[in-house]
Amino acid sequence: MNEYLLVKLLHLVGFAYWLGGDLGVFYSSFFVVNEKRSKEARVAAAKILFGVDLGPRISMTMMLPLGAHLAWRLGVLPINGTIMAVIWITCLSWLAMVLTLHVAASSRFKATLTTFDFYLRLMLSLGLVGAGLYSLLGPGTLQYWVAAKLSIFGGLVGCGLIIRIKLKPFGAAFANLVSDNAGDADDAVIRRSLAATRPIVVMIWIGLLVSAALGIHLI
Secondary structure, three states: OOHHHHHHHHHHHHHHHHHHHHHHHHHHHHHHOOOOOOHHHHHHHHHHHHHHOHHHHHHHHHHHHHHHHHHHHHOOOOOOHHHHHHHHHHHHHHHHHHHHHHHOOOOHHHHHHHHHHHHHHHHHHHHHHHHHHHHHHOOOOOOHHHHHHHHHHHHHHHHHHHHHHHOHHHHHHHHHHHOOOOOHHHHHHHHHHHHHHHHHHHHHHHHHHHHHHHHOOOO
8 A cells, every 4th residue: 555645645534524524513503502492402513513523623633744744755844754753653642632632521630631732732833833934934944835834734723722712611601501500691601602713713714725725736
Protein backbone atom coordinates (compact mmCIF):
# COMPACT_ATOMS: atom_id res chain seq x y z
CA MET A 1 0.00 0.00 0.00
CA ASN A 2 1.27 3.45 -0.91
CA GLU A 3 1.88 5.33 2.36
CA TYR A 4 1.55 8.79 0.81
CA LEU A 5 -1.79 8.01 -0.86
CA LEU A 6 -3.16 6.47 2.36
CA VAL A 7 -2.26 9.57 4.37
CA LYS A 8 -3.71 11.75 1.63
CA LEU A 9 -6.99 9.79 1.75
CA LEU A 10 -7.18 10.13 5.54
CA HIS A 11 -6.47 13.85 5.21
CA LEU A 12 -9.39 14.22 2.77
CA VAL A 13 -11.65 12.17 5.03
CA GLY A 14 -10.69 14.41 7.95
CA PHE A 15 -11.62 17.49 5.94
CA ALA A 16 -14.98 15.97 5.00
CA TYR A 17 -15.85 14.94 8.54
CA TRP A 18 -14.73 18.28 9.99
CA LEU A 19 -16.80 20.38 7.59
CA GLY A 20 -19.73 17.97 7.38
CA GLY A 21 -19.85 17.41 11.13
CA ASP A 22 -19.81 21.15 11.79
CA LEU A 23 -22.77 21.55 9.43
CA GLY A 24 -24.66 18.90 11.42
CA VAL A 25 -23.84 20.60 14.73
CA PHE A 26 -24.88 23.98 13.31
CA TYR A 27 -28.23 22.65 12.12
CA SER A 28 -28.94 20.76 15.39
CA SER A 29 -28.34 23.91 17.44
CA PHE A 30 -31.54 25.48 16.08
CA PHE A 31 -33.60 22.61 17.52
CA VAL A 32 -31.93 22.99 20.91
CA VAL A 33 -32.98 26.65 21.20
CA ASN A 34 -36.49 26.15 19.81
CA GLU A 35 -38.71 26.76 22.85
CA LYS A 36 -41.79 25.59 20.92
CA ARG A 37 -40.47 22.05 21.05
CA SER A 38 -40.79 19.80 24.06
CA LYS A 39 -38.00 19.49 26.59
CA GLU A 40 -37.43 15.89 25.46
CA ALA A 41 -37.03 16.97 21.83
CA ARG A 42 -34.57 19.72 22.76
CA VAL A 43 -32.53 17.39 24.96
CA ALA A 44 -32.48 14.77 22.18
CA ALA A 45 -31.28 17.44 19.72
CA ALA A 46 -28.53 18.43 22.14
CA LYS A 47 -27.41 14.80 22.47
CA ILE A 48 -27.23 14.56 18.68
CA LEU A 49 -25.32 17.86 18.58
CA PHE A 50 -22.69 16.74 21.08
CA GLY A 51 -22.43 13.30 19.51
CA VAL A 52 -21.94 14.64 15.99
CA ASP A 53 -19.45 17.20 17.31
CA LEU A 54 -17.03 14.38 18.14
CA GLY A 55 -16.33 13.96 14.40
CA PRO A 56 -14.98 17.50 13.92
CA ARG A 57 -13.05 17.22 17.21
CA ILE A 58 -11.29 14.07 16.04
CA SER A 59 -10.74 15.50 12.57
CA MET A 60 -9.17 18.71 13.86
CA THR A 61 -6.84 16.76 16.12
CA MET A 62 -5.64 14.53 13.30
CA MET A 63 -5.45 17.09 10.48
CA LEU A 64 -2.17 18.46 11.84
CA PRO A 65 -0.15 15.19 11.75
CA LEU A 66 -1.77 14.10 8.48
CA GLY A 67 -1.09 17.45 6.80
CA ALA A 68 2.43 17.62 8.22
CA HIS A 69 3.11 14.08 7.00
CA LEU A 70 2.00 14.95 3.48
CA ALA A 71 4.11 18.11 3.44
CA TRP A 72 7.09 16.18 4.81
CA ARG A 73 6.77 13.51 2.12
CA LEU A 74 6.47 16.20 -0.55
CA GLY A 75 9.68 17.76 0.74
CA VAL A 76 8.08 21.13 1.54
CA LEU A 77 8.29 20.79 5.31
CA PRO A 78 11.95 20.90 6.40
CA ILE A 79 11.88 18.38 9.26
CA ASN A 80 13.41 14.95 9.71
CA GLY A 81 11.75 11.63 10.46
CA THR A 82 12.34 11.92 14.19
CA ILE A 83 10.45 15.21 14.42
CA MET A 84 7.67 13.78 12.29
CA ALA A 85 7.41 10.85 14.71
CA VAL A 86 7.21 13.26 17.65
CA ILE A 87 4.37 15.13 15.90
CA TRP A 88 2.46 11.87 15.43
CA ILE A 89 2.97 10.73 19.02
CA THR A 90 1.96 14.13 20.38
CA CYS A 91 -1.18 14.36 18.27
CA LEU A 92 -2.23 10.76 18.97
CA SER A 93 -1.86 11.54 22.69
CA TRP A 94 -3.96 14.64 22.14
CA LEU A 95 -6.57 12.51 20.37
CA ALA A 96 -6.64 10.11 23.33
CA MET A 97 -7.26 13.09 25.62
CA VAL A 98 -10.10 14.34 23.40
CA LEU A 99 -11.77 10.92 23.46
CA THR A 100 -11.29 10.64 27.22
CA LEU A 101 -12.94 14.02 27.75
CA HIS A 102 -15.85 12.97 25.55
CA VAL A 103 -16.69 9.87 27.61
CA ALA A 104 -15.55 10.98 31.08
CA ALA A 105 -18.15 11.87 33.69
CA SER A 106 -17.90 15.17 35.53
CA SER A 107 -15.09 15.01 38.06
CA ARG A 108 -12.03 16.89 39.25
CA PHE A 109 -9.98 14.78 36.83
CA LYS A 110 -12.13 15.87 33.89
CA ALA A 111 -11.95 19.52 34.97
CA THR A 112 -8.15 19.33 35.19
CA LEU A 113 -7.88 17.61 31.83
CA THR A 114 -10.21 20.17 30.26
CA THR A 115 -8.03 23.02 31.54
CA PHE A 116 -4.89 21.30 30.24
CA ASP A 117 -6.55 20.75 26.84
CA PHE A 118 -7.55 24.43 26.67
CA TYR A 119 -4.01 25.72 27.25
CA LEU A 120 -2.53 23.08 24.94
CA ARG A 121 -4.80 24.34 22.16
CA LEU A 122 -3.95 27.95 23.01
CA MET A 123 -0.20 27.30 22.73
CA LEU A 124 -0.71 25.32 19.53
CA SER A 125 -2.85 28.08 18.02
CA LEU A 126 -0.39 30.84 18.83
CA GLY A 127 2.60 28.74 17.78
CA LEU A 128 1.19 27.75 14.38
CA VAL A 129 -0.13 31.21 13.56
CA GLY A 130 3.21 32.71 14.57
CA ALA A 131 5.26 30.19 12.60
CA GLY A 132 3.11 30.60 9.51
CA LEU A 133 3.14 34.39 9.59
CA TYR A 134 6.88 34.47 10.24
CA SER A 135 7.46 32.40 7.13
CA LEU A 136 5.02 34.47 5.07
CA LEU A 137 6.25 37.88 6.18
CA GLY A 138 9.82 37.21 7.23
CA PRO A 139 12.81 35.16 6.11
CA GLY A 140 10.91 31.88 6.35
CA THR A 141 11.85 28.76 4.41
CA LEU A 142 8.33 27.39 3.90
CA GLN A 143 6.47 27.70 0.64
CA TYR A 144 3.69 30.28 0.85
CA TRP A 145 0.85 27.74 0.74
CA VAL A 146 2.36 25.62 3.51
CA ALA A 147 2.90 28.68 5.70
CA ALA A 148 -0.62 29.92 4.98
CA LYS A 149 -2.14 26.55 5.84
CA LEU A 150 -0.22 26.50 9.13
CA SER A 151 -1.52 29.95 10.03
CA ILE A 152 -5.07 29.05 9.05
CA PHE A 153 -5.02 25.84 11.05
CA GLY A 154 -3.73 27.72 14.07
CA GLY A 155 -6.53 30.23 13.58
CA LEU A 156 -9.12 27.43 13.40
CA VAL A 157 -7.85 26.02 16.69
CA GLY A 158 -8.21 29.52 18.13
CA CYS A 159 -11.78 29.73 16.81
CA GLY A 160 -12.56 26.53 18.66
CA LEU A 161 -11.31 28.09 21.89
CA ILE A 162 -13.49 31.16 21.34
CA ILE A 163 -16.50 28.88 20.86
CA ARG A 164 -15.65 27.10 24.09
CA ILE A 165 -15.51 30.40 25.97
CA LYS A 166 -18.80 31.62 24.53
CA LEU A 167 -20.50 28.34 25.46
CA LYS A 168 -19.50 28.53 29.14
CA PRO A 169 -22.90 29.86 30.30
CA PHE A 170 -24.66 27.16 28.27
CA GLY A 171 -23.84 24.26 30.60
CA ALA A 172 -25.66 25.43 33.72
CA ALA A 173 -28.67 26.70 31.77
CA PHE A 174 -28.98 23.46 29.82
CA ALA A 175 -28.65 21.42 33.03
CA ASN A 176 -31.67 23.33 34.36
CA LEU A 177 -33.56 22.44 31.19
CA VAL A 178 -32.75 18.76 31.62
CA SER A 179 -33.90 18.80 35.25
CA ASP A 180 -37.15 20.69 34.43
CA ASN A 181 -35.95 23.75 36.35
CA ALA A 182 -35.38 26.00 33.35
CA GLY A 183 -36.97 29.42 33.31
CA ASP A 184 -37.09 32.19 30.76
CA ALA A 185 -33.63 33.36 31.84
CA ASP A 186 -32.17 29.90 31.16
CA ASP A 187 -33.78 29.76 27.72
CA ALA A 188 -32.33 33.20 26.98
CA VAL A 189 -28.86 32.04 28.02
CA ILE A 190 -29.13 28.96 25.80
CA ARG A 191 -30.22 31.11 22.85
CA ARG A 192 -27.50 33.72 23.35
CA SER A 193 -24.74 31.17 23.91
CA LEU A 194 -25.43 29.20 20.74
CA ALA A 195 -26.14 32.33 18.68
CA ALA A 196 -22.77 33.76 19.74
CA THR A 197 -20.95 30.71 18.37
CA ARG A 198 -22.51 30.70 14.91
CA PRO A 199 -20.40 33.49 13.34
CA ILE A 200 -17.29 31.70 14.62
CA VAL A 201 -18.49 28.44 13.07
CA VAL A 202 -18.92 30.21 9.73
CA MET A 203 -15.35 31.52 10.06
CA ILE A 204 -14.19 27.92 10.55
CA TRP A 205 -15.99 26.85 7.37
CA ILE A 206 -14.35 29.66 5.43
CA GLY A 207 -10.95 28.79 6.86
CA LEU A 208 -11.36 25.13 5.92
CA LEU A 209 -12.34 25.99 2.35
CA VAL A 210 -9.45 28.43 1.93
CA SER A 211 -7.05 25.87 3.37
CA ALA A 212 -8.35 23.24 0.95
CA ALA A 213 -7.98 25.67 -1.96
CA LEU A 214 -4.36 26.28 -0.92
CA GLY A 215 -3.73 22.55 -0.67
CA ILE A 216 -4.83 21.89 -4.26
CA HIS A 217 -3.06 25.08 -5.43
CA LEU A 218 -6.29 26.72 -6.53
CA ILE A 219 -5.04 29.91 -4.90
